[in-house]
Amino acid sequence: MTTLVAVLLTTGVLLGMGALVIDVGRIYGEREELLSGADAAAWAVANQCSVAAIACTAYAASAQSYAALNASDATVTVSRICGFNPKASAAANTAQACPAVNGGLTQCLGTRPTDLTLGWVEVWTSTKNPDGSTLLPPVFARALAGGTSNNGTAVGACSRVRWTPINLTNINVVTLAVAACAWNTSAPVGLQFRGSVAYTGCGTAAGGGGSMGGFSTFGLLSGLLTCTTTLNLPIYKTALSLLNGCGTVITNSVGATLTMPVYNDIDPVLGFRLVGFTQFKLANYCIAGVGNGVPAGSGLTCTALGGQTWIYGSFSRSIPGSYGVTNLKRDG
Structure with a gap:
């Protein structure tokens, strides 16, 4: 028992x-x-x-x-x-x-x-x-x-x-802005110029300024002559449809890295809202149908008849100061 x-x-x-x-x-x-x-x-x-x-x-x-x-x-x-x-x-x-x-x-x-x-x-x-x-x-x-x-x-x-916080003051950049929705990729990407006939957007501006995508020039015409400027971000800049001096900068920058502002909105009056910057390693280009070759598998074309204008390369997100944040840390 x-x-x-x-x-x-x-x-x-x-x-x-x-x-x-x-x-x-x-x-x-x-x-x-x-x-x-x-x-x-x-x-x-x-x-x-x-x-x-x-x-x-x-x-x-x-x-x-x-x-x-x-x-x-x-x-x-x-x-x-x-x-x-x-x-x-x-x-x-x-x-x-x-x-x-x-x-x-x-x-x-x-x-x-x-x-x-x-x-x-x-x-x-x-x-x-x-x-x-x-x-x-x-x-x-x-x-x-x-x-x-x-x-x-x-x-x-x-x-x-x-x-x-990112240092967004006195940033030396080229006067070529890229849309945040186009930047958001780690793969090589072709960016169509907004004035190109082959341009297609990747998003719609919340501010009512139309489609967002590709890349574009901005600011005053004087800045386009050298294709460089100094910015304090965030700031609005007028969108332009001319390459001017930026065409020369692009053709001379194959294999180099361009520091480009990133915009996340477009205002119909004020233009691009530039909120950050990124660094883009340029591999190929096509300006009005003249370029240095079309990357295999990119889906891009470059003919004078089509009047295409685009740049092709990769965003270098790992470089300190790139669009987004420079230092995130779990703190608790």
Whole structure:
């Protein structure tokens, strides 16, 4: 009889320990998904908001999308997005200020940056089940406790990313602007001149200035004579349809790297909104049907009859100061 009682007690203890291990393991798994989602969301928001204050508008949707992609059931709550952006107004920063830390286990690690030249963002995530509930239900603990005392566990995570702002003052560039949607590729790309008959856009300007894509000249005609200028960004510059001196710069720059401004919007009156810059290694060109060869597999043509004007090459994103951010770092 004593042996039987001991066996039953041991079995009960083992079952209880097994149930505890399974339920605690689910909590750790859930937290890992939430933390991965918070990490991805924070990186996405930082990458977006570090470019310019005007680009920091749809960050909530970006954060939700990246967080959900890291959840096994594609459901997660982004409960808080807060931080500081040195490019934003005082009012905007006040609206997005983070509340005081409460010492909880789900807050970001470390201390928040106090240097006002640094931008940073915190993204907080928490459990959301497919049915909309916000507690992670136990597998065995409720049954062992009689089915009433454990409704689930609130699980959360936080990630903080900070960035060093890009230096966007006194930048020496060629007067050839490239659309952000055309820049957004790591593969070699052919950029059609906006005045070329073969030009097609890759997006639509939110400011009402028509299609965005390819590359174009900008600014005053005097700047086009040398195809170089110095910019403080962000700034609006009038779009032009002439190559002028830029044609000579292009033909003399094969194999070289051009520093080009990047625009993310077009205003019908003000022109391109230049928000950053990138470096483009030029491999091939075609100006009014005359060029140095057409890259195989590029789909480009270069004939005088067609009047095509394009440049072909690759964006060097790894070079410090390129469009986007120069220094992103996970901070908590």
